[in-house]
Amino acid sequence: MLYIIGLGLGDEKDITLRGLEAVQKSQKVFIEAYTSLLSFGISSDGLSTLEKLYGKSITVADREMVEEKADDILLEATSSDVAFLVVGDPFGATTHTDLVVRAKKLGVDVKVVHNASVMNAIGVCGLQLYRYGETVSLPFFTDTWRPDSFYEKIQRNRKLGLHTLCLLDIRVKEPSLESLCSYRGKKQYEPPRFMAVSVAIEQLLEVEQMRGENAYTEDTTCVGFARLGSEDQLVVAGSMKQLLEVDFGPPLHCLVIVGDTHPVEEEMLDFYKLAKKQGQA
Amino acid sequence: MLYIIGLGLGDEKDITLRGLEAVQKSQKVFIEAYTSLLSFGISSDGLSTLEKLYGKSITVADREMVEEKADDILLEATSSDVAFLVVGDPFGATTHTDLVVRAKKLGVDVKVVHNASVMNAIGVCGLQLYRYGETVSLPFFTDTWRPDSFYEKIQRNRKLGLHTLCLLDIRVKEPSLESLCSYRGKKQYEPPRFMAVSVAIEQLLEVEQMRGENAYTEDTTCVGFARLGSEDQLVVAGSMKQLLEVDFGPPLHCLVIVGDTHPVEEEMLDFYKLAKKQGQA
Numbered sequence: 001m002l003y004i005i006g007l008g009l010g011d012e013k014d015i016t017l018r019g020l021e022a023v024q025k026s027q028k029v030f031i032e033a034y035t036s037l038l039s040f041g042i043s044s045d046g047l048s049t050l051e052k053l054y055g056k057s058i059t060v061a062d063r064e065m066v067e068e069k070a071d072d073i074l075l076e077a078t079s080s081d082v083a084f085l086v087v088g089d090p091f092g093a094t095t096h097t098d099l100v101v102r103a104k105k106l107g108v109d110v111k112v113v114h115n116a117s118v119m120n121a122i123g124v125c126g127l128q129l130y131r132y133g134e135t136v137s138l139p140f141f142t143d144t145w146r147p148d149s150f151y152e153k154i155q156r157n158r159k160l161g162l163h164t165l166c167l168l169d170i171r172v173k174e175p176s177l178e179s180l181c182s183y184r185g186k187k188q189y190e191p192p193r194f195m196a197v198s199v200a201i202e203q204l205l206e207v208e209q210m211r212g213e214n215a216y217t218e219d220t221t222c223v224g225f226a227r228l229g230s231e232d233q234l235v236v237a238g239s240m241k242q243l244l245e246v247d248f249g250p251p252l253h254c255l256v257i258v259g260d261t262h263p264v265e266e267e268m269l270d271f272y273k274l275a276k277k278q279g280q281a
Numbered sequence: 282m283l284y285i286i287g288l289g290l291g292d293e294k295d296i297t298l299r300g301l302e303a304v305q306k307s308q309k310v311f312i313e314a315y316t317s318l319l320s321f322g323i324s325s326d327g328l329s330t331l332e333k334l335y336g337k338s339i340t341v342a343d344r345e346m347v348e349e350k351a352d353d354i355l356l357e358a359t360s361s362d363v364a365f366l367v368v369g370d371p372f373g374a375t376t377h378t379d380l381v382v383r384a385k386k387l388g389v390d391v392k393v394v395h396n397a398s399v400m401n402a403i404g405v406c407g408l409q410l411y412r413y414g415e416t417v418s419l420p421f422f423t424d425t426w427r428p429d430s431f432y433e434k435i436q437r438n439r440k441l442g443l444h445t446l447c448l449l450d451i452r453v454k455e456p457s458l459e460s461l462c463s464y465r466g467k468k469q470y471e472p473p474r475f476m477a478v479s480v481a482i483e484q485l486l487e488v489e490q491m492r493g494e495n496a497y498t499e500d501t502t503c504v505g506f507a508r509l510g511s512e513d514q515l516v517v518a519g520s521m522k523q524l525l526e527v528d529f530g531p532p533l534h535c536l537v538i539v540g541d542t543h544p545v546e547e548e549m550l551d552f553y554k555l556a557k558k559q560g561q562a
Contacts, residue, residue, distance in 0.1 A: 008297060009395060016396070017301065017334075018294040053298075089397060091404025100407070101548050114290060114402045114510050115297070116370060116395030119410050123372025124393055126381070129400050130418070134443055135411035160437070162415055229395050267382050 002077040002103050004096060006089040006115030007031075009229025012053045019113040023054045026083035028076055030061040032096070033172070050085075058085070070102055077108045089117035118228060118254055122165060125223045125235050126268020127256065133157030135165045138200050138255075140193065148207040154257055155215035161260030166204075168195035168253050194251035197224040201240045201255070216240070221258040223272065224248055237272040246274070283358040283384050285377060287370040287396030288312075290510025293334045300394040304335045307364035309357055311342040313377070314453070331366075339366070351383055358389045370398035399509060399535055403446060406504045406516050407549020408537065414438030416446045419481050419536075421474065429488045435538060436496035442541030447485075449476035449534050475532035478505040482521045482536070497521070502539040504553065505529055518553040527555070 003022040008014030015023070023029055031050070051058050061073075061084075076082050090096050090112050103110050123129050134157065136150035150166070157164045171193040205218055218241040226234040226248035236246050237258075261269065284303040289295030296304070304310055312331070332339050342354075342365070357363050371377050371393050384391050404410050415438065417431035431447070438445045452474040486499055499522040507515040507529035517527050518539075542550065 006397065010299065013299040013302070014297050014395075016289060016295050016297050018291065020298065021294070089401045089404065091401065091410065097407050097409075097545050097549050101545065101552075104552050112405055114295075114397030114405075116287065116397060117401045117410075119401045120370045120372065120398045121395045123370065124395075126378050128378075129372065129398075130416035130448070133415055134413070134441070137411070156441070160415070167411070264378050264382065268378050271382075271385050 001081050001109045001111060002074065002099075003081065003083045003111050003113060004090040004100065005083055005085050005113040006117070007085055007087050008115040009088055009118070009121055010231065012050045014115065014229070015054075016113060016115060019115070020054065022081070022111070022113060023056055023083045023085070025081055026056070027080040028073075029054070029056045029058045029083045029085065030073065031058050031085040032066065032087070033060045033062040066099065070099060071106075074103050074106050074108050077103065078106065089115050089119075091117075116229060118167070119165070121229050122223075122225065122254070122256060124228070124233075125225070125237065125256065125272060126265050127163050127223070127258065128262070128265060131161075131163055131259065131262075131265075133160060133162035133164055133259070135167060137167045138169060138195065138203060140169045140171065140195060140199075141203055141206075146207075148211070151207050151211055151215060154204075155213065158215060158257070158259055163259045164257040166200060166255040166257065168197075168200050168255065170194050170252065195253065196251075197226070197246070197248050197253045197255055198244050200253070201244050204257075205240060216257060221269075223256040223258065223269070225254045225256070226250070227252065228254065235272050236274060237269045238274040242274050282362050282390045282392060283355065283380075284362065284364045284392050284394060285371040285381065286364055286366050286394040287398070288366055288368050289396040290369055290399070290402055291512065293331045295396065295510070296335075297394060297396060300396070301335065303362070303392070303394060304337055304364045304366070306362055307337070308361040309354075310335070310337045310339045310364045310366065311354065312339050312366040313347065313368070314341045314343040347380065351380060352387075355380075355384050355387050355389050358384065359387065370396050370400075372398075397510060399448070400446070402510045403504075403506065403535070403537060405509070406506070406518065406537065406553060408444050408504070408539065408542070408546050412442075412444055412540065412546075414441060414443035414445055414540070416448060418448045419450060419476065419484060421450045421452065421476060421480075422484055422487075427488075429492070432488050432492055432496060435485075436494065439496060439538070439540055444540045445538040447481060447536040447538065449478075449481050449536065451475050451533065476534065477532075478507070478527070478529050478534045478536055479525050481534070482525050486521060497538060502550070504537040504539065504550070506535045506537070507531070508533065509535065516553050517555060518550045519555040523555050 005019040005022055086096060100110055134153050136153045138150060139147060154164050208216060219239045222240055222243055223237045224243045234248055286300040286303055367377060381391055415434050417434050419431060420428060435445050489497060500520045503521055503524055504518045505524045515529055
């Protein structure tokens with residue numbers, strides 16, 4: 001049996017009892033490292049906290065390992081219980097569909113243990129989840145690569161009065177350019193990077209300036225989130241211009257561009273507005 | 282402190298360790314009854330399972346109680362720890378924003394413990410969560426009330442190639458018509474009702490027939506879900522016509538109308554297609 005277990009958003013205590021039971025009866029436990037370890041604050045220390053609470057040794061599976069060794073992991077799951085731990089929900093902002101597809105093709109039974117993900121936890125700011133349009137991803141711009149396909153999506157959502165969740169880029173264990181260009185030697189990796197709310201807004205405003213179609217402006221109300229679901233999460237609402245000035249602190253960040261609001265949504269947003277105070281909930 | 286704690290989707294074991302800790306240190310524990318007790322299968326028995334696992338007595342708070350006695354609950358939370366348990370995520374498909382707004386106005390500290398909700402757990406079928414458009418709600422049609430504002434939303438999503446989550450009506454503790462018409466006496470309630478996938482599809486096709494704009498047809502691919510997140514969940518993909526014939530069993534049900542699909546989405550959906558087998562994951 002392959003258990004794919006969501007860990008939720010905060011720390012080791014956000015696992016469910018069902019998830020913990022599955023971990024404890026598994027012979028092998030892996031944790032995915034390639035999308036959002038940053039959000040979990042898992043250093044070598046963090047991992048031992050997990051291992052201590054779960055009573056199991058855990059193997060960190062980075063992107064290469066999952067892609068290259070998936071069959072080994074799945075082979076083990078044919079004859080014993082294997083747990084694969086995933087930050088957030090297994091099918092939340094990132095997807096582990098590919099692993100499930102491979103497992104099913106090999107005839108391995110799969111059980112999914114759900115948990116909170118960014119996609120529902122953003123509800124904490126008071127904007128109704130059913131009033132969101134399509135989610136967009138904002139990638140880090142480089143000198144030569146400044147893709148802006150998110151612009152039409154945001155524009156469309158806003159025309160319909162819908163809110164837009166912007167998932168912000170995370171770069172973990174990216175091979176360095178030098179390493180990609182050399183034929184031999186050990187792969188070198190870039191240091192991890194995550195996009196801050198302020199960078200996201202700068203990029204958004206740069207694209208608006210180029211397009212000039214008023215999909216949004218620096219006065220458009222947004223909600224910035226940092227460390228959503230953690231004890232020290234920060235949620236601040238304000239105009240793009242205002243949020244540019246806010247230091248949201250450590251990762252992960254995400255951003256919601258607000259559409260039309262109902263009175264209850266408005267009341268809730270007020271608690272997070274800068275003029276009042278930088279609320280937490 | 283008021284803790285608003287998501288219980289997740291399955292049973293008592295879907296609470297997180299963080300949630301369980303908060304329940305155990307609370308002086309008073311309430312559970313919301315008015316939206317989705319059905320989904321949790323909480324009878325008088327079910328409740329004792331929760332109480333046994335949590336080691337706490339739990340007061341069921343129905344809609345009237347929450348609306349009429351919210352201030353009493355919140356008053357207690359000013360001087361002690363009160364836990365308010367919610368099926369799914371506190372800000373998932375249903376929202377408890379109003380309770381939070383009241384709490385904040387009274388100066389009561391609020392902590393939210395997130396969990397899985399329908400809004401992210403539907404990811405299990407393999408359709409990417411960021412490729413969903415606006416969510417729609419399908420209400421039970423009556424002889425005189427057949428609202429169809431969902432039609433434009435589905436149409437819009439499909440034109441953009443996006444998937445649509447349809448939340449299906451739940452009626453719990455609705456006052457009976459007789460009771461609403463009589464001036465005195467105890468309120469009488471209708472028996473609880475939940476909308477099955479087949480009823481949802483019948484209503485959808487009725488509206489399509491009236492509108493005739495081909496937003497979808499009986500050949501449109503959908504995914505039906507029953508008891509999502511539970512041990513005995515059922516996920517079946519097929520055309521509307523095919524799904525009409527599937528007995529999804531006990532509540533709760535929901536339905537996804539599929540938009541354009543990517544290859545990996547397609548591969549995953551295949552596992553759930555009727556022709557193959559009625560897969561579970």
